[in-house]
């Protein structure tokens with residue numbers, strides 16, 4: 001085993017930019033460690049950090065147990081909704097009575113997920129209520145950005161259109177997509193690659209095409225990356241939530257896959273951290289010591305890159321990313337999609353789709369059994385469920401259902 005693999009001198013729990021945003025403040029790890037401990041230079045070349053992961057459950061795959069967990073999560077969510085949506089969760093730094101309406105942490109994501117999972121909730125009426133609440137008091141107050149797919153009104157309007165709500169408003173959605181076409185983040189969470197997913201899902205082909213052209217122009221031919229201006233920092237972010245992988249995915253169809261594959265391959269081969277048949281990627285192309293700690297999550301690192309653009313990179317590199325995710329093991333942070341065990345498992349489903357090798361499906365399903373235990377553990381700790389699409393229990397339910405069906409389609413990214 002190489003000295004670089006999983007070494008642990010820093011032991012800092014570090015969050016992604018969107019995690020920091022969702023928490024509204026940066027804080028030290030729950031273990032009471034200092035916020036910025038000294039990190040040696042080799043922190044930048046680690047493939048993963050042992051302390052971020054935990055041992056995989058011994059429990060074997062059991063489809064009926066997975067389906068029972070899905071049913072329990074759906075029933076719990078159906079029973080927990082109030083007049084102002086679902087209660088916030090301490091792990092998202094949201095007060096119990098805090099009403100969030102948008103897709104990432106709020107009602108729009110919950111409604112979309114429950115609709116996908118076959119719940120008989122009144123999705124149309126509920127999303128109409130959430131849109132009213134958003135318009136009266138936009139999420140994230142002084143940082144509100146209505147065009148954002150994840151944090152703004154756009155996500156709500158897509159869900160309204162997808163569930164057939166009377167609140168669907170194509171004219172307003174067109175405006176929001178147009179308004180966001182040159183947003184300086186050049187990423188999915190706030191910027192145009194997110195609104196492009198919305199435009200595509202709702203058949204706004206002209207708006208999609210205009211945004212795609214502008215995003216394509218910003219794809220730097222020297223680095224084969226985009227440059228993000230996000231929360232006051234200028235950097236080149238690699239994962240799907242805030243940069244490269246999400247943008248490359250969003251421009252699919254603007255040029256053919258061969259042209260995309262060439263550029264994606266160049267960028268990912270150049271930026272990969274490789275060791276002994278394993279591969280991972282730092283959050284940014286040029287990491288800064290002490291802030292860009294390597295992660296193995298959907299939002300930052302191999303899982304999201306493989307799950308999102310695994311078909312646009314050399315198979316050997318995607319497989320090396322998959323091996324890294326398996327070797328690192330489930331995430332301690334939780335079972336969810338964005339930075340949890342379930343999101344990581346989607347990379348295995350993608351590799352199963354690409355190779356038909358049952359070993360990847362088996363690995364995805366082992367992770368699935370682990371997510372069930374993580375949901376249970378978290379429920380015992382906090383006394384209730386976590387009601388968000390991207391960090392919470394319904395995201396896990398979507399992952400469990402994907403494992404039952406051996407379907408790599410990533411919620412809202414591949415199908416919104």
Ligand SMILES: [Zn+2]
Nearest residue numbers: 016299338339
């Ligand atoms: Zn995340």
